[in-house]
Amino acid sequence: MDEGMWITDANGVVLRHNEALRAILGTDQELVGQRPLFLLRRTELHDAVLRACREGVTSKVEVSMDAPRNKTLEVHIAPLGGSLPGSAAVFRDVTERKRLERVRQDFVANVSHELRTPIAAILGYAETLRSGALSDARHAPQMVEIIHRQSERLGELVEDLLELSRLxxxxxxxxxAPVSLGEVARQASEAMEPRAAGKRLSLQLRIPTDLTARADPKALEQVLLNLLDNAIKYTPEGGTVELIGERVGDRAQLSVRDTGLGIEAKHLPRLFERFYRVDRGRSREQGGTGLGLSIVRHLVHGMEGEVRVASQLGVGSTFTVVLPVG
Structure with missing residues (x-):
């Protein structure tokens, strides 16, 4: 039984309980003979038990347990009923449910925020054009270009959201399956070459021709495209982006290394979180959705691999995908 239960007398003193309650409370102390206030140090639970005993009131209480237990419990309290004095309580550990609720709420808030900016730009410039600016030969093309760029950004965001949902x-x-890393890397590199050339970046590919790994070729190509896209995006003109492959023991590694802006160490543990941005203003200016690295992590884990990052501010970053050798 996953639910903990206790029964109290008319004064709120615990008379009996099941063993699941000990596990939920994370204690091995004697519970019989104790009062709720002593056991959990929460007046709201103590008061609810007394109301059930003395007034016959049924209630639900949420109890937060402090460190080191760090749990959230949902407790349903009811009078025993009939001629029996006292109360009964059922305890459920809802810690994980609460965490998922917070994740969902944060996700919805982030999506709303990310959608709001391009939609506002599209509506604003469209309204300006409707109000007469369409005949302005100097500024109208710039407004149309902004609307087009922001529409593309919306499309990218929606596609990334759908991809994460599918994953x-x-x-x-x-x-x-066994794949040639050189072949997949070459395809990704060729696809990103025009973007690199547009910033006068040197895009270099250094992978042994016989290097293989167990990977899904389409997923791996998407991983490399996302990593190369980020590297190109945040590397100043005239810099270098390298795609390097090597075998280390029974693992194959693909690293995307750049001479870009670099990332402060405090941000590295959170880089693969959804919508996490090192610099929100800079990221939006560059057109990122804030979901690319989260997709990378999902795909790499789905191929039984791992992804690592190392970075030095002002020097550059290296993202490394590690996969089983094919």
């Missing part, structure tokens, strides 16, 4: 739901099954 979360297990609707994108991956099929790892």
């Amino acid at each position: 979360d739901a297990g609707e994108r099954p991956l099929s790892p």
Whole structure:
């Protein structure tokens, strides 16, 4: 039984309980003969038990337990009923449910925020054009270009959200098999070459021709495209982006190394979180959705691999994908 239970007398003193309650409370102390206030140090639970005993009131209380237990409990309290004095309480550990609720709320808030900016720009410039600026030969093309760019950004955001949804739901099954890392890397590199050339970046590919790994080729290409896109985005003109492959023991590594802005150490542990941005203003200016690295992590884990990052502010960053050798 996952639910903890106790029964109290008319004064709120515990008369009996099940063993699941000890596990939920994280204690091995004697519970019989104790009062709720002594056991959990929460007046709201103590008061609810007394109301059930003395007034016959049924209630639900949420109890937060401090460190080191750090749990959230949902407790349903009711009078015993009939001629029996006292109360009964059922305890449920809702810590994980509360965490998921917070994740969902944060996700919805972030999505709303990310959608609001491009939509506001599109509506603002469209309204300006409707109000007469369409005939302004100097400024109208700039407004149309902004509307087009922000529409593309909306499309990218929606596509990334759908991709994450498919990955979360297990609707994108991956099929790892032995693949040539050089071939997949070459395809990704060729796709990003025009963007690199547009910033006068040197995009270099250094991978042994015989290096293989167990991977889903389409998923791996998407991982490399996302990493190369980030590297190009945040590397100043005239810099270098390298895609390097090597074998280390029974693992194959693909690293995307850049001479970009670098990232402060305090940000590294959170880089792969959804919508986490090192610099929100800079990221939006560059056109990122804030979801690319989260997709990378999902895909790499789905191929039984791991992704690492190392960075030095003002020097550059290296993102490394580690996969089983094919």
